[in-house]
Amino acid sequence: MARLEIAQVSLRFGGVYALQDVSVQVGAGELVAIIGPNGAGKTSLVNCVSGVYRPLVGRIHFEGQDITRLAPAARTRLGLARTFQNIALFKGMTVLDNLLIGRHFRQKTGVLAGGIYYGPGRREEIAQRRVVEEIIDFLEIEHIRKKIVHTLPYGLQKRVELARALALEPKLLLLDEPMAGMNAEEKEDMARFILDVNEEKGTSILMIEHDMGVVMDLSHRIYVLNFGKKIAEGEPALVRGNREVQLAYLGAEA
Amino acid sequence: MRCGDFRTTYAEDMAIFDSALARGLLAALLVLLVLLPLLATGYWLDVTNRIGIAVIAATGLNILTGFTGQISLGNAAFLAVGAYSTAALTARGVPFLIAVPSSGLISALVGMIFGFPSLRLKGLYLAIATLAAHFIVEFTVVHWESMTGGVNGIGIDPPKLFGYAFDEDRKLYFPILAATVAMLWFAKNLFRTRVGKAFVAIRDQDISAEVMGVAVFRHKLLSFAVSSFYVGVAGSLLAYQARIISPENFPLGVAIDQLGMIIIGGLGSILGSVLGAIFITLLPEALRLLTGALAGSFPGLVQLFASLKLGVFGLAIVLFLIFEPDGMAARWHRIKAYWKLYPFSY
Numbered sequence: 152m153a154r155l156e157i158a159q160v161s162l163r164f165g166g167v168y169a170l171q172d173v174s175v176q177v178g179a180g181e182l183v184a185i186i187g188p189n190g191a192g193k194t195s196l197v198n199c200v201s202g203v204y205r206p207l208v209g210r211i212h213f214e215g216q217d218i219t220r221l222a223p224a225a226r227t228r229l230g231l232a233r234t235f236q237n238i239a240l241f242k243g244m245t246v247l248d249n250l251l252i253g254r255h256f257r258q259k260t261g262v263l264a265g266g267i268y269y270g271p272g273r274r275e276e277i278a279q280r281r282v283v284e285e286i287i288d289f290l291e292i293e294h295i296r297k298k299i300v301h302t303l304p305y306g307l308q309k310r311v312e313l314a315r316a317l318a319l320e321p322k323l324l325l326l327d328e329p330m331a332g333m334n335a336e337e338k339e340d341m342a343r344f345i346l347d348v349n350e351e352k353g354t355s356i357l358m359i360e361h362d363m364g365v366v367m368d369l370s371h372r373i374y375v376l377n378f379g380k381k382i383a384e385g386e387p388a389l390v391r392g393n394r395e396v397q398l399a400y401l402g403a404e405a
Numbered sequence: 406m407r408c409g410d411f412r413t414t415y416a417e418d419m420a421i422f423d424s425a426l427a428r429g430l431l432a433a434l435l436v437l438l439v440l441l442p443l444l445a446t447g448y449w450l451d452v453t454n455r456i457g458i459a460v461i462a463a464t465g466l467n468i469l470t471g472f473t474g475q476i477s478l479g480n481a482a483f484l485a486v487g488a489y490s491t492a493a494l495t496a497r498g499v500p501f502l503i504a505v506p507s508s509g510l511i512s513a514l515v516g517m518i519f520g521f522p523s524l525r526l527k528g529l530y531l532a533i534a535t536l537a538a539h540f541i542v543e544f545t546v547v548h549w550e551s552m553t554g555g556v557n558g559i560g561i562d563p564p565k566l567f568g569y570a571f572d573e574d575r576k577l578y579f580p581i582l583a584a585t586v587a588m589l590w591f592a593k594n595l596f597r598t599r600v601g602k603a604f605v606a607i608r609d610q611d612i613s614a615e616v617m618g619v620a621v622f623r624h625k626l627l628s629f630a631v632s633s634f635y636v637g638v639a640g641s642l643l644a645y646q647a648r649i650i651s652p653e654n655f656p657l658g659v660a661i662d663q664l665g666m667i668i669i670g671g672l673g674s675i676l677g678s679v680l681g682a683i684f685i686t687l688l689p690e691a692l693r694l695l696t697g698a699l700a701g702s703f704p705g706l707v708q709l710f711a712s713l714k715l716g717v718f719g720l721a722i723v724l725f726l727i728f729e730p731d732g733m734a735a736r737w738h739r740i741k742a743y744w745k746l747y748p749f750s751y
């Protein structure tokens with residue numbers, strides 16, 4: 152059984168089909184990429200999985216459970232996490248606090264215990280702080296942990312957003328263009344982190360990315376979307392050789 | 406000389422007042438506040454008490470508007486709910502120590518009900534919806550005469566604790582000070598922990614918050630409840646201080662004043678609520694002193710006072726929006742950061 156199973160999903164905005172009969176699977180521990188030209192429907196697909204959009208038809212199963220109609224927060228509790236194409240961090244909060252929101256649903260502290268602080272409130276805060284500090288180490292962002300997020304450069308914000316998603320300790324990570332707008336060095340770092348997450352933590356990853364070099368290097372399998380339809384799937388070498396893909400996507404760039 | 410700081414445990418790293426100096430200054434301030442009734446006249450103790458009440462109410466509004474991003478114009482209404490609850494409870498013999506938190510809880514409940522539109526509405530639209538709270542509460546107060554005394558108002562007996570009556574501002578000062586300090590401390594802690602951080606996350610990016618597993622609507626309602634609890638407690642203390650309350654104590658202008666406090670003090674800052682409440686409460690006092698001093702040479706000034714007050718209030722907000730949009734608290738933090746590393750500030 153695949154960890155994520157998207158079956159024949161369609162999504163429409165007015166007269167435009169953003170997705171048409173798209174099926175995608177991600178296995179346990181797999182790193183799968185979705186590619187396709189602008190407007191192909193990649194983000195829409197991720198939005199359907201994370202619950203930001205509801206598909207018109209089709210089903211989405213996560214670890215065998217039908218999540219098609221589940222609220223986003225409920226999916227997160229099952230083990231889904233994502234980043235956004237346009238960074239959607241909590242801008243006025245510190246890096247630490249952004250990550251601590253990832254621990255929110257595992258915590259119990261309510262208004263009273265929180266306001267009184269000493270006792271259970273503080274104990275829980277310290278315990279979660281430990282977890283979050285490990286992720287901070289892992290992504291090498293120790294030096295900015297107390298910085299307010301909106302003061303950080305773009306590349307670092309992208310990394311913080313990955314960190315925030317990891318704070319959820321997800322089973323499946325959805326990454327929407329994690330390297331967009333980065334310079335070569337930043338991309339290299341990010342690629343290394345994504346690989347580490349996948350290999351060391353065994354997290355399944357579904358990643359949208361435009362940089363073909365990165366996609367070919369990192370992913371186990373690739374899906375290609377064009378005008379809302381899936382036009383190819385398979386291992387990197389296979390997809391690279393596919394004529395329709397070259398025409399629709401690679402050809403358009405070359 | 407202080408040269409930055411070093412911490413060894415997470416508990417230390419998470420402390421509010423993170424240095425011995427800061428803790429010392431805070432202790433000195435508290436001692437000064439406790440001794441204040443020995444130094445101040447009755448008139449200025451009335452002003453101080455009103456500041457304490459305004460601090461609690463502004464903190465409540467800041468929790469909802471500054472920290473959670475839900476604009477509210479319902480604060481005068483929640484203040485009224487707290488005040489009239491206290492009137493009703495004390496009339497039935499409920500003691501001070503129970504009446505105050507109960508009034509807060511009743512206000513919290515009402516606030517939560519008026520928070521329901523926040524499921525669908527944001528920004529200005531939500532502000533208009535909370536305006537409905539104001540008029541509904543006002544209507545209820547005027548027409549439910551058996552409970553509220555209608556437009557004539559209703560009297561409240563001075564609070565008693567162990568047989569001791571707090572029947573003048575000099576005495577009432579202490580319970581108000583205690584409540585203010587306790588509620589500020591509680592609010593500060595709230596934002597160091599789970600629920601408070603969720604509030605801020607909702608303010609900054611509600612879709613992200615939802616995707617990160619925060620039950621957004623539930624926390625919005627919770628924010629309305631906590632906020633209205635604060636405002637309700639402020640209303641309760643206001644009732645005890647004023648002794649007679651009527652609809653005239655709770656015009657829409659009170660809600661506007663409180664928005665002014667948190668804008669000038671600093672949205673999303675506890676310290677900002679304090680500074681803003683002090684500033685806005687003292688503003689008319691300063692004007693009064695000034696017009697009093699100038700009355701000899703300009704006799705017409707006294708009649709102008711009322712309109713002068715509104716004009717200066719508006720001007721203060723505009724000036725702050727232009728020159729210090731993050732409020733007085735931000736200015737304070739910058740000054741503090743400067744001195745922390747002095748003289749090696751660069």
Ligand SMILES: Nc1ncnc2c1ncn2[C@@H]1O[C@H](COP(=O)(O)OP(=O)(O)OP(=O)(O)O)[C@@H](O)[C@H]1O
Pocket residue numbers: 164167168169187188189190191192193194195196236
């Ligand atoms: N909320 C929306 N309302 C209306 N149309 C939308 C919405 N979201 C997406 N679309 C449309 O759906 C189609 C697919 O958009 P989507 O954002 O999924 O593309 P994408 O593959 O992520 O593109 P890009 O590479 O530019 O990010 C586009 O035609 C887009 O205009």
Ligand SMILES: [Mg+2]
Pocket residue numbers: 193194195236
């Ligand atoms: Mg996209």
